[in-house]
Amino acid sequence: MSAVETILAPQVQAQEHEHEVLPFWRQYIFSEDHKIIAKQYMISGIFWAILGAGMSVLFRIQLGFPKASLGWLKPLLGGWITETNNLDPNFYLALVTMHGTIMVFFVLTAGLSGTFSNFLIPLQIGARDMASGFMNMLSFWFFFVSSVIMFYSIFISTGPAAGGWVIYPPLSALPQAHPGSELGMTLWLVSMTLFIISALLGGINYITTVINLRTRGMTFDRLPLTIWAFLITAILGLISFPVLLSAALLLIFDRHFGTSFYLSEIYIKGEALPNVGGSPILFQHLFWFLGHPEVYIVLLPALGITSEVIATNSRKPIFGYHAMIYSMIGIAFLAFIVWAHHMFVTGMNPFLGSVFMFLTLIIAIPSAVKAFNYITTLWRGNIVFTPAMLFSIGLVSLFVTGGLTGIILGNSALDIQLHDTYFVVAHFHIVMGAASAFGFFAGVYHWFPKMFGRMMNQTQGQIHFWLTFVGIYLIFFPMHYIGIAGFPRRYYQFTSFDFTKSSFADLNMFISIAAALTFAGQFIFLWNVFYSIFKGKKAPLNPWRSSTLEWTTPVNPGHGNWVGEIPAVYRWPYDYSKPGATEDFIPQNVPYSQTTESNFPHETALIAEEKNMLPYSPNDQFRTEAH
Amino acid sequence: MIYAVGLLSIVFLALAIMVIVRVQKILKGVNGEESDDYAVNVNANAIACLVFLILGTIGAVWSFMSSRAYFLPEAASKHGKVTDELFWFSMGLLTIACVIVNVLIFYFAWKYRYVKGKQATFYPDNIKLEVIWTVIPMIVMAALVFTGYRAWTDIMSDAPQDAQVIEIMGKQFGWQVRYPGVSDNKLGAFNFKLINDTEGNVFGIDLSDEASFDDFTNSSEMHVQVGKPVLLKIRARDVLHSVFIPHMRVKMDAVPGMPTKFWFIPEKTTDQARADLGKPNFDYEIACTEVCGQGHFGMRLRLIVEDEYSFKKWMAEQKPFLTEHPELISKVPDNLKAKAAKYIPAVEAPADSTVAQVQTVGIGTASIK
């Protein structure tokens, strides 16, 4: 245990930082502490997830039971239930739109990346806090205001935005086109503008922190893959979100100031509009220039978390650490040059279609490499089925199953038929929706002890996993069939067409039931989280026997994370089950000089250099503050 | 079928829960030692992995088999046969990959489950393996890109000269079709500023262009001739729509201000399809796949594929737009009035009876034979 003990006894050093006691509202509400901000993101993310998933259950009722009388929903939905006790078709579209927006942006971008980038970056790189605590706080509160506006928009009389989460103009630009383009759309745009500001403030902070505040010895090739993932995610966001912002601003101009960026030759509601020369396709290019990287903004943090969790719980180093980093960089680069695969049949030049097909299929290669590396990490491991591990294994399965259909959709010739059908819905829910959500679950289960100093119940977590995992496949696997049968997405009901009305009614019903049950299963998780926050078993220092730095902090890390000096880092984060070692993991802050029994020759050679390690971290914010 | 699916769902979920709860209890007794705080329910979860794998495979195969009957019938267009073949070939390939990978994941999870004191294999990298599994997908992708590229460029190539041109326009909420007429076989110009629903000029047909005099329109069906290339000229007048002809594997957005096109060769008449499918009421249909508002889910247009004789006959029976809206002669410039005059019905027939007649003829043709 000698190696491990070193980390538990931090070099005692007079702490130079003055510890003032902050008033409650500065400590827990307008907090600048990354751990509190992370929890704020987590709670908001969970709130939005319940709402967003609840909406999907509502519209699944419509799709699974189109003839059902929905009068019983009147108390909840009021006027959106028509005289005949049906769901208003406009509200159906609004629900779909809000569901997509909430899930992609508020849950999987803010909730996932916001929670874990904030929580883990300082803890895993050995920093006291984010580079700018103030900006970090601003980032959360921009997100909060953005959330309030989006939430408010659900309750206005014309309903929230309803043109699909991609809000293609002219539909979204013309208030007269449908109720969802009235005030609801304005609020959507305002909310998203604030959201983007929040994402940018957060992202700049993550990048700066990772680059500047790593503790001594924490070189880039010793960073845990979580941090690599968060860093690359933040860079993706920083480059692509401004493009969405400009798309949104131009749309605001078109809506309110009479410009014609996206509008041309339109006759609507008995009136020919004066706008000429604009192009709706321009919006799609701008939107997907964010939209495609966005799918990786959502997924990469989940993959980072998975890398960490799988290595820890297989008790093995992650296989192909460098290959993992290169493939993430490759994915990030390619993510910017595949956007038009969402636009094969928009009338875009077919030659461009060929180019984008080629680029899109290339992106499958680094994705495949990642999947293979995860699997090889499992091989000959000693796998502990913590709930986090189960969710990570599930994520790999979903990532592969969903990613493979991407290869079909990326083929422009095949996409002609499948575009905007349920096949696409199946593809992206599995590969992006479910996989990223699994990353979130894995992260919460894994770092809960660090966040709250208490353990979650593992058995409940495992039951939660199996319910969710089986549920996800039951919901989304059959959607492929419905898509192959040509069913278009965003249809209120399938009764208008011969090719849809006589088939799959039963399968749609089945999917809806599975969705409702899976949704219900999530309350196990909720219960587990909130119960454990208050009543969970007290967490040990390092419950998963993990080698990364966050587990060297006290059980409940205070402001500044480490008491005394920040530990130094001597090795990569994946020294699990090293031959010859006394324990099956060696924390990153244990020098090679203390593990001579397990060192490889090139590591023994490094011992000489260890003497040169600074006695303190030059990037320690408390230290510089004091000087 | 309903109940079979329902049953499967219950079996699936019940098994998942049962396996966890039951096995967990039993094994706790057997391997009491394993349920320390660190690793709980090891065997229950390991077994659940296998059960998932086996039941999942059975479920996937079974559900596919029972859903197949409801997939779209064989493509009724030339390019559709090519893309169908490509789709099922790729699907086959990817299914194999999907099965292999998932089997590995869950087999490994089961095989290498936690045993107290066991040492995992320290195996941080292997360049050779990485290269192998970079290169193999590369080759597979290259093959798929190549076949896809060839199909795509063929489909998107320019339509043959002799293609039947048909204009299809999306509006909230319905499709409008315009034919270039029988006399000049040329679509007349249009201008969105000329659209006027109350006067009946839904398309914004420009009557100062003489090519438009013999154009005729339809808002409920499109007729095409089997074996003859059809070039759809696609546009929208209010918001985005998307022309989707599922049986023909055709899809292309309709964009206001930016005309698009798609050409295809229908290869099976409606009658033939009815006979082959054994469904006397079968119809090809055109749907909308770009969300356009409240009525998006109901933008239906019938597509009737018929042999040359019936098609020509149908064409000849259609009343030009100008004939149906004789009052619009006022929009024809004076120098062309003489040319337009021959399309103006000599005897004023009440407008709506003409429309009704067109409709009956259209439907009648499809169901002849």
Ligand code: HEM
């Ligand atoms: C093997 C890699 C992948 C390929 C080749 C691929 C390809 C595609 C293509 C071509 C489409 C457009 C289909 C259409 O609209 O007709 C699409 C849709 C989508 N993909 Fe993927 N994909 C891949 C992986 C991913 C990943 C990893 C994510 C998420 C993290 C993702 C999320 C999405 C989403 C959200 C959509 C739908 C957007 C919408 O129309 O609303 N895909 N994918």
Ligand SMILES: [Cu+2]
């Ligand atoms: Cu994409």
Ligand SMILES: [Cu+2]
């Ligand atoms: Cu539509």
